[in-house]
Amino acid sequence: MQKDIYAVLEEMSSYLNASQMKKLQEVLVRRFVTETEVSMKEINNLEYLDLFIAAKNIEGCSDRTLQYYKSTIRGMLNTVNVPLQQITTEMLREYLGNYQSRNNCSKATIDNIRRNLSSFFSWLENEDYIVKSPIRRIHKVRTGTTVKETFSDESIELLRDGCNRTRDLAIIDMLYSTGMRVGELVNLDIEDIDFTERQCVVHGKGNKDRPVYFDARTKLHLKKYIDSRTDNNQALFVTLDRPFERLKISGVEIRLREIGRQLNIERVHPHKFRRSMATRAIDKGMPIEQVQKLLGHKQIDTTMHYAMVNQNNVKISHRRYIA
Numbered sequence: 001m002q003k004d005i006y007a008v009l010e011e012m013s014s015y016l017n018a019s020q021m022k023k024l025q026e027v028l029v030r031r032f033v034t035e036t037e038v039s040m041k042e043i044n045n046l047e048y049l050d051l052f053i054a055a056k057n058i059e060g061c062s063d064r065t066l067q068y069y070k071s072t073i074r075g076m077l078n079t080v081n082v083p084l085q086q087i088t089t090e091m092l093r094e095y096l097g098n099y100q101s102r103n104n105c106s107k108a109t110i111d112n113i114r115r116n117l118s119s120f121f122s123w124l125e126n127e128d129y130i131v132k133s134p135i136r137r138i139h140k141v142r143t144g145t146t147v148k149e150t151f152s153d154e155s156i157e158l159l160r161d162g163c164n165r166t167r168d169l170a171i172i173d174m175l176y177s178t179g180m181r182v183g184e185l186v187n188l189d190i191e192d193i194d195f196t197e198r199q200c201v202v203h204g205k206g207n208k209d210r211p212v213y214f215d216a217r218t219k220l221h222l223k224k225y226i227d228s229r230t231d232n233n234q235a236l237f238v239t240l241d242r243p244f245e246r247l248k249i250s251g252v253e254i255r256l257r258e259i260g261r262q263l264n265i266e267r268v269h270p271h272k273f274r275r276s277m278a279t280r281a282i283d284k285g286m287p288i289e290q291v292q293k294l295l296g297h298k299q300i301d302t303t304m305h306y307a308m309v310n311q312n313n314v315k316i317s318h319r320r321y322i323a
Contacts, residue, residue, distance in 0.1 A: 008024075009024065009025055009131065021131045021132070026086065029085055045077045046074070046077065048084055048124065048129060049070065049073055049120070052124075053069060053070055055123060056069060056119075060205070060207040061205075062183065062205060064183070064249075068116065069116055069119070069120070072116045072117070075099075076095055076113075076117060079098075079099075080092075080095055084124065084129065084130060085130055087134050089134045089135065089136075089137050089138060091134070092134055092138060096114060096138070099113065107142070111141035114135065114140070114141060117135050118133070121134060121135050122136075150272065150275050150276040150279045151176075151272060151273065156176060156276075158263050159172055159259060159260075159263065159268070160172060160173070162259055162263045165240070166224050166225040166228055167240065168255060168259065169221050169225075170218070170222045170224075170237075171185070172256075173217055173221050173222075174218055174222065175270055175274065175277075176276065176277055177215045177218045177277070178212040178213065178294075179212070179273070179295055180202050180212050180274070181202075181205075181274065181296075182249050182270035182271070184202035184204055185202075185236075185252065186235075186237060186246065186247050186248060186249055186251075186252060188235070188236040188237070189235060189236055190226060190235070192236065195219055198214050198215065198216070198218075199212065199214070200214075202296075204296040205296065210293070212294060231243075235247065237252075249270075253269060253270060256269060257269065274295070277294075278291050278303065281294070288303060288304070291303055
């Protein structure tokens with residue numbers, strides 16, 4: 001019956017607009033699909049999700065991004081619990097509203113879920129699995145502009161002084177001087193480091209490689225850390241205990257939080273170092289296009305979100321150029 005319905009929709013596609021086609025699809029499904037076929041479609045919902053995840057994997061999405069896609073979309077499918085072809089805009093609006101109320105989450109979180117669902121349904125539409133994405137009329141959630149925190153120069157020095165292990169000091173310097181992502185950091189090997197040029201090539205999002213650069217202080221701490229190691233692991237950063245395995249993202253995050261708690265510095269996490277580097281570079285006059293290259297952003301608008309301009313610098317510039 002599903003094939004027959006698609007045959008009718010295909011034959012009528014040249015005579016009806018998208019809205020009319022969607023309504024025709026709803027009527028045909030409601031009128032002719034049996035309970036058995038509906039049950040089969042519910043199973044197929046997860047098969048559609050698997051196909052979508054496979055497509056995103058081919059596009060070069062990271063494992064973390066794929067997992068986020070999978071968890072958010074599966075949560076919607078399990079809650080709405082009707083065949084994909086029957087999901088409406090109203091159902092998705094209700095789901096997002098209930099999700100926010102139930103989990104007491106931020107507008108930013110809801111918009112992230114909305115974007116994941118939009119990507120999923122757009123893919124279904126492009127692949128002709130559905131006539132029209134039901135989330136198209138659900139617009140971006142306005143979250144407001146918040147200035148995210150960066151590390152002050154004093155905080156950075158406190159973090160450096162608070163490290164009692166050469167590895168942790170090298171990690172902090174590497175994150176702060178290069179602005180690399182934590183996932184890029186843990187994937188580095190010792191042989192990737194060019195100490196002469198003080199640079200390395202990281203494997204970033206979208207399977208794209210880019211060079212990043214570190215300062216002289218980072219070079220000294222990296223060399224000291226590498227020289228102190230007794231293992232044979234090729235990874236640049238390894239665990240402190242045997243068998244000295246490659247350090248994972250969670251290992252970096254946990255260790256930085258521990259250092260922050262010991263020093264009474266709030267919200268110490270890898271991404272804050274990346275944002276701090278971008279802000280510092282902008283404040284010191286680096287062109288935004290060059291900061292974009294260092295961070296590996298496709299769109300310069302993304303870079304602007306990381307590089308929050310220091311308000312004190314705005315005041316100084318106003319007095320210099322306007323007053």
